[in-house]
Amino acid sequence: MRQIGILTSGGDASGMNAAIRAVVRAAASVGIRSWGIRNGFDGLMRGDFQRLGPRSVAHILQRGGTILGTTRAPAIETEEGRARAAEQVAATNLDGLVIIGGEGTLRAGQMLYEEHGCRIAAIPATIDNDIAATDTCIGFDTAVNAAVEAMDRIRDTAESSGRVFFVEVMGRTRGLIALYAGLSGGADAIVIPEEHEDMGHLCRRLISAHRGGKRSLLVVVAEGDRAGGAFSVAEQVQQRLNGRLQVDYRVTVLGHLQRGGVPTAADRILGTVLGAAAVECLNDGLDHHMVSEVGNTPVFTPINEVLAVTKELPADLMHLLHTVGQA
Ligand code: F6P
Numbered sequence: 001m002r003q004i005g006i007l008t009s010g011g012d013a014s015g016m017n018a019a020i021r022a023v024v025r026a027a028a029s030v031g032i033r034s035w036g037i038r039n040g041f042d043g044l045m046r047g048d049f050q051r052l053g054p055r056s057v058a059h060i061l062q063r064g065g066t067i068l069g070t071t072r073a074p075a076i077e078t079e080e081g082r083a084r085a086a087e088q089v090a091a092t093n094l095d096g097l098v099i100i101g102g103e104g105t106l107r108a109g110q111m112l113y114e115e116h117g118c119r120i121a122a123i124p125a126t127i128d129n130d131i132a133a134t135d136t137c138i139g140f141d142t143a144v145n146a147a148v149e150a151m152d153r154i155r156d157t158a159e160s161s162g163r164v165f166f167v168e169v170m171g172r173t174r175g176l177i178a179l180y181a182g183l184s185g186g187a188d189a190i191v192i193p194e195e196h197e198d199m200g201h202l203c204r205r206l207i208s209a210h211r212g213g214k215r216s217l218l219v220v221v222a223e224g225d226r227a228g229g230a231f232s233v234a235e236q237v238q239q240r241l242n243g244r245l246q247v248d249y250r251v252t253v254l255g256h257l258q259r260g261g262v263p264t265a266a267d268r269i270l271g272t273v274l275g276a277a278a279v280e281c282l283n284d285g286l287d288h289h290m291v292s293e294v295g296n297t298p299v300f301t302p303i304n305e306v307l308a309v310t311k312e313l314p315a316d317l318m319h320l321l322h323t324v325g326q327a
Helices: 016-029 040-046 079-091 103-116 140-161 176-184 199-211 230-241 265-283 303-307 315-323
Strands: 003-008 033-037 049-052 096-101 120-124 164-169 189-191 217-222 249-253 288-294 297-302
Touching (some): 003 016, 033 040, 040 079, 079 103, 140 164, 140 176, 140 249, 140 265, 164 176, 217 230, 230 249, 288 303, 297 303
Parallel strands (some): 003 033, 003 096, 164 217, 164 249
């Protein structure tokens, strides 16, 4: 291996910079040159590359987002787009690509491998943490901590004014951020797509908690929940309660506040471990694998196998959701 390209794609995630830094430095340590690809697959299709050396990735470890830029690039989902990408890989003599992102990124990487033989090492990075074959994804820990900090702040004001708050957290189709943030932020109810939340049941729980002496109530809602986001859940609850709870209701949507920000130490370590492992993966001759950590050990799994499986929610935390994580 003489040269590799690195790109970040899809939603940015804190800790991506740690991964970029580790890839560049691990590659340099075994004599491999690195090229940064700007703006994800868009940049790959256009040949928008920049040389990256160990010094050019100094002082990025502590920065959120991605220094390479990222896009959601619909063109890479087309055969023509992937052919253009493969031409650029060949024109620059890249012997492999390290792609950092979520499910869409992995899917594009798998197609580039199948159709054009591009050698791929994928690093799972998405705040949604919805990728199988890995304990966690880069960015998840930072996002959960941001959500918990926001919930603590909301609890202060909710407790002072005796209000019910509905807090919406990210998670396009999954409830992992809601589950972790809800449990660690002491939510009174957690509404996630993986569990059908009966609105009548939710209302009864809120009434009983309020009558039991709880001055403030905090309901965490995953944005992807079937009942709709936090505004929709708040409206349904208010309608059903129909004045039976003499309290004010407020809704806060945390949105992209969870995506940016200084990466936690856990995300920096994860990015560093997986970045170095991605170089090892390509250098060892693996050509369509995702590198991840399972039980603190780096593992390499074929990307198509990763994509074939839906990530399970942790059974122990789901149990706690029903016992501790409710009013
Ligand atoms: O990257 C994951 C995610 O943050 C989801 O949680 C969210 O639904 C989506 O991306 C938002 O995407 P965008 O930033 O493109 O609006």
